[in-house]
Amino acid sequence: MWLRISAIVMRFFFLHRRSVARVMEIFFWPVMNLLVWGFVTSFLQELALPKTVLFLIGSVILWDVLYRSQQGITLAITEEFWVKNIINIFISPISVAELLGAICIVGIIKSLVTTIFLALLAFFLYSFNLMETGPGLVLFLGNLLLFGWAVGLFTMALIFRYGRAGEALIWGVPFLIQPVSAVFYPVGVLPLWLQKVAWLLPSTYVFEGMRQVLATGVTDMFKLGVSFGLNMVYLLLGSLYFGWMLRRVREMGYLSRMHLE
Amino acid sequence: METGSAAPITEVSRLCKRFGTVTALDSLSFRVCRGEILGILGPNGAGKTTAIHCMLGLVTPSGGSIRIMGLDIARHRRQILQRVNFSSAYTALPANLTVYENLVVFARLYGRKDAREEIARLLELFEIEDSAGRLTGSLSSGQQTRLNLCKAFLNDPEILFLDEPTASLDPDIAAKVRTRLHELQLERGITTIYTSHNMREVEEMCDRVIFLAKGRIVMQGSPAAIIAQSKSRSLEDLFIVIARNGHLYEAVDDREAEPCGSE
Ligand SMILES: Nc1ncnc2c1ncn2[C@@H]1O[C@H](COP(=O)(O)OP(=O)(O)OP(=O)(O)O)[C@@H](O)[C@H]1O
Ligand SMILES: [Mg+2]
Numbered sequence: 001m002w003l004r005i006s007a008i009v010m011r012f013f014f015l016h017r018r019s020v021a022r023v024m025e026i027f028f029w030p031v032m033n034l035l036v037w038g039f040v041t042s043f044l045q046e047l048a049l050p051k052t053v054l055f056l057i058g059s060v061i062l063w064d065v066l067y068r069s070q071q072g073i074t075l076a077i078t079e080e081f082w083v084k085n086i087i088n089i090f091i092s093p094i095s096v097a098e099l100l101g102a103i104c105i106v107g108i109i110k111s112l113v114t115t116i117f118l119a120l121l122a123f124f125l126y127s128f129n130l131m132e133t134g135p136g137l138v139l140f141l142g143n144l145l146l147f148g149w150a151v152g153l154f155t156m157a158l159i160f161r162y163g164r165a166g167e168a169l170i171w172g173v174p175f176l177i178q179p180v181s182a183v184f185y186p187v188g189v190l191p192l193w194l195q196k197v198a199w200l201l202p203s204t205y206v207f208e209g210m211r212q213v214l215a216t217g218v219t220d221m222f223k224l225g226v227s228f229g230l231n232m233v234y235l236l237l238g239s240l241y242f243g244w245m246l247r248r249v250r251e252m253g254y255l256s257r258m259h260l261e
Numbered sequence: 262m263e264t265g266s267a268a269p270i271t272e273v274s275r276l277c278k279r280f281g282t283v284t285a286l287d288s289l290s291f292r293v294c295r296g297e298i299l300g301i302l303g304p305n306g307a308g309k310t311t312a313i314h315c316m317l318g319l320v321t322p323s324g325g326s327i328r329i330m331g332l333d334i335a336r337h338r339r340q341i342l343q344r345v346n347f348s349s350a351y352t353a354l355p356a357n358l359t360v361y362e363n364l365v366v367f368a369r370l371y372g373r374k375d376a377r378e379e380i381a382r383l384l385e386l387f388e389i390e391d392s393a394g395r396l397t398g399s400l401s402s403g404q405q406t407r408l409n410l411c412k413a414f415l416n417d418p419e420i421l422f423l424d425e426p427t428a429s430l431d432p433d434i435a436a437k438v439r440t441r442l443h444e445l446q447l448e449r450g451i452t453t454i455y456t457s458h459n460m461r462e463v464e465e466m467c468d469r470v471i472f473l474a475k476g477r478i479v480m481q482g483s484p485a486a487i488i489a490q491s492k493s494r495s496l497e498d499l500f501i502v503i504a505r506n507g508h509l510y511e512a513v514d515d516r517e518a519e520p521c522g523s524e
Contacts (some may be wrong), residue, residue: 003369003370003372004372007366007370008366008370011355011358011366014353014359014362014366015357016355019357064329079355080355082332082355083354083355084351085353085354085355086350087347087352088347088352088354088367089351089370091317091319091339091342091345091346091347092342092370092371093339093342093370093371094366094370095339104323165520171263212342213350247321250318250319250320250321251322252280253278253311253314253319255319256310256311256322
């Protein structure tokens with residue numbers, strides 16, 4: 001089992017080792033995002049707003065974790081379609097669980113690299129210390145990774161089913177989630193009905209929790225617990241949906257057709 | 262040739278596959294003996310690729326059963342996949358990895374321990390050892406085809422599924438590849454299930470062929486036997502006749518032919 005998982009991890013390592021574009025992907029976009037929001041923050045601070053606007057920088061870094069985690073899992077599979085390798089993978093003895101496991105491992109590694117890099121940059125440029133979020137930080141990050149995977153499972157299932165037509169979703173879905181999970185502002189500013197939706201998303205608890213820690217120094221473990229619970233529910237649903245879609249795809253013969261599209 | 266063990270290595274019974282209103286496979290029954298090279302022939306859309314994909318578990322049949330090495334593909338897919346392999350002109354290995362990297366990844370997927378030596382041996386066998394360090398995407402399509410074949414031998418498969426494996430090869434290389442496949446087959450006793458639109462190649466390679474038309478088997482036997490039986494001049498002529506008049510033929514249950522090991 002580990003040999004097969006390591007095979008897929010290796011495949012990604014080989015891919016990134018040589019590709020400037022892929023390494024840029026890990027650093028360039030996140031850094032640009034951080035710069036924009038970092039300067040917005042500096043500007044707001046000049047307006048003599050309270051120090052808490054610093055949370056914007058935290059939001060950028062944490063949002064990136066969620067976004068990358070979802071992208072990672074979805075793109076990894078989509079890429080195999082693009083390069084017509086999907087059949088080779090699916091006729092090898094790797095199980096779907098092993099394949100997903102390998103992709104998640106790659107996702108964790110990439111997220112860690114980006115997060116550490118952004119955190120360092122934020123510290124030196126804007127003296128924002130992500131560590132101030134305290135020991136809860138690991139839980140914040142963990143919950144975002146998990147939610148990213150859950151969403152990734154859904155988007156990936158749709159790619160399997162709808163092929164090229166579904167690809168817009170890879171980028172679309174996270175941006176559907178972003179405004180609702182109160183990434184850059186408190187949930188309170190959302191209309192009441194939307195707040196109800198927001199509390200159904202594990203990510204909302206993380207961003208709220210992060211702001212709370214930065215403002216008051218208190219980590220709300222209850223919120224993190226709820227977030228984790230929701231994540232488990234979504235991961236379960238995501239896996240079931242993905243498994244169901246895969247059976248449909250085998251019935252419809254999409255695995256053999258997709259590369260022709 | 263060794264066809265000693267009497268149990269067929271692959272047995273397909275009443276295999277059906279419908280895609281919506283299209284019937285791709287219509288109650289297909291055949292068996293393959295150990296060590297045999299079976300050709301699946303038929304016009305475009307006859308169901309050759311669908312049949313192979315069903316046997317590999319890529320497509321779930323609408324009806325019927327497939328037993329490979331005594332195991333039911335519906336229940337033992339991964340055990341079967343560990344012991345078979347597939348290559349086609351229509352799949353590719355990731356273009357942005359080198360030839361060697363790709364083979365290393367797949368050797369691991371199949372749990373191969375002595376990957377390094379085996380990869381070297383296969384690259385040499387298919388005459389692409391000079392390209393080992395090149396990016397897969399930079400290979401010519403013929404070289405990529407040969408790389409696909411290297412991949413297909415990485416797990417020492419007991420059954421090899423080849424869907425138009427020589428489609429993009431020049432005649433010289435195609436001939437060499439056929440020789441290699443023959444050698445490997447003799448050396449390792451591999452069973453091969455083969456599709457091709459090159460009738461000369463089929464005559465040369467296959468011990469037996471099944472002819473598909475509209476998802477049914479309309480003729481089966483050794484190339485020589487069916488040419489004689491149909492009074493055609495060549496397999497190519499026979500192909501054209503069947504392709505144009507497939508609907509006039511009765512479906513054949515290939516399992517009624519001699520049992521394995523009767524030679
Ligand atoms: N995933 C699919 N969805 C819908 N129809 C399909 C699918 N796969 C195959 N078909 C249909 O099933 C029939 C058999 O197709 P198949 O690809 O098996 O033919 P083939 O014998 O391999 O042909 P060729 O010589 O062109 O490769 C065709 O009519 C094809 O359109
Ligand atoms: Mg075909």
